Amino acid sequence: MLVYVLRRLLMTLSVMLAAVTFTFVIFYLGPNDPAGISCTRNCTEERIAEIEKSMGLDKPKVQQYTEYVKGIAVGRTITSGGFQKECAAPCLGWSWVQDRPVKDMVFQAAPVTLSVVVGGTVVYTLFGLMFGVVAARNRGNWVDRMIVGITQFVPSVPYYILALLFFLYLMVLHPILPRSQWVPFTEDPAKWFVGLIGVWLIYGLIQATAYVRYVRAAMIDTLSGDFVRTARSKGLSERKVVVSHALRAAMAPFLTLVGLNIAADLSGAVFTERIFGLPGMGTLAIRSFDQQDLQVISGVVLVGALVVSVGNLIVDLLYGVVDPRVKLS
Template sequence: MLVYILRRVLLGLSVLLAAIVATFCIFFLGPSDPAGALCGRQCTPDRIVQIEKDLGLNKPKTEQFVTYTKGLVAGNDLGGKKCDAPCLGWSYVQNRPVTDMVKQAFPVTVSIVIGGIVVYSTLGILFGMIAARFRGKPLDRVIVGVSQFVTSIPYFVLAQLFFLYAMVYYGLIPRAKYTSILDNPFTWFTGLLGIWLFYGTVLSANYVRYVRASMIDVQNQDYIRTARSKGLGERKIAISHALRAGIAPFLTLLGLAVAAELGGAIFTERIFGLQGMGNLALTSFDTSDLPVIAGVVVVGAVIIVSLNLLVDLLYGLVDPRVKLS
């Protein structure tokens, strides 16, 4: 088990290093004018040269890459501007550390995603199990049909309709508002409850059919027939035996989805007006603030690598057929 974990950690670190190299090459080796973006249209050539010197943009690209990677672990001093580790760079447009901007936006995205996970994992597993239990019957057809209908409509269309009619026109649900959970837990909960219910319900449709198919496959296994021959009830078999093995593929999909969402729930944040990672990335694209975009990409890579490792470890705990070695 320990050897497996160490091997996975080393593999994850190599993937992360490759992601950092690729991010630097894409965003910092291409044709761009960071100094001009920071200084503005009326900037003089002498001022641009000074800004490039202060930010180290006049140095060779290899030296810039070493400085960038060093900042991730030890921090940087960019022309007298202190950037504590992990330093993700300096925003050319807002003239502040990218790390501070990410720290401000990340809790918003985490709050959206965590609440959504609770809703869509619960609904996805529940209705997937029900559909598998009543396979081929009217209830199964209704659940599968509704899930197919929901997933056939683009998410941003549903989100826009929900925002306009449920929140703006009729006021059925209060408008989304983020408050730090440390400042006021109740306001944090009520301000995001509407998004959680919508976000979780829509995304659960993506997982119902996966859980259903996995549960149907597991129910045909020999150990399930053995459990039935021992006289165990169908409910106990479904929960204690079939679910543990059938939920493994769901964990893989969930881990990848959560990793992507933590990198920025772009449509949700933009439509509901929340300043999370997705909104930060889109705003940075609009202003060509390359260090911020690169910082969001690096944070997303760290999240994806970490959650992939976590999912691999959970496999051994959830599915008794899997042994990590």
């Protein structure tokens, strides 16, 4: 178990190093001038030269990359407006548009996006498993056909249209669900929960339709397995057979799908945050793109890569917990 965890940690670190390298190549070694793009106001030649020097663009490429990685690990000194400012680790760069560390902006928005994604994941996991099991247990009858029909119809409509309709009719015109708002968990846990519960339900229920059929197929396969027949022959209750044996075995492909879709969940959060007025990383990325704030965009990319890597690590470690056939060794 320990060896497996260490291997997965090393793999996660290697993925993060690859993400840092890829981000540096795309944003700093591309055909455009990073300093010219980042400078959107008071862009005199002297100001652009100052930004180039502060970003280290006047140095050899290898040295630029080394200082970029070093800044993430231990921080660096930023020169802005003739003043030296310390950018503490992890230094994700400096926003020349707002004249502040990128880390402060991204870390302020990250809890919003993580709250939306994690809460939505919990909801679609619960509903995806529940309806998938119900469909598998009622295979071929009207309950199964109704559930499968709904899971085929809902994904045919673009997510942002469904989310907008839910927002207008369930939160604005007919406030069945509380209006979405962002209140930090550390400030008021109750308001944090109330402000996001509607978003979680809408996001989770819509996303659950994409998982129900996978759970249904996995459950049908495991319910016909030898180990399930053996459990039934021992006199175990049907509930225990389904939950403790068949469902645990069917969870492995489901977790694989969830792990693969973590990046898609982060991308979907862009629409969710814009529709429900939440100041998350998606909103920050769109605003920074409009302002051509290159440093902030690269910071969002790095933090997003970290979230995806950690999420996949957690999913891998859960395999041995949910599936008795898997041994982490």
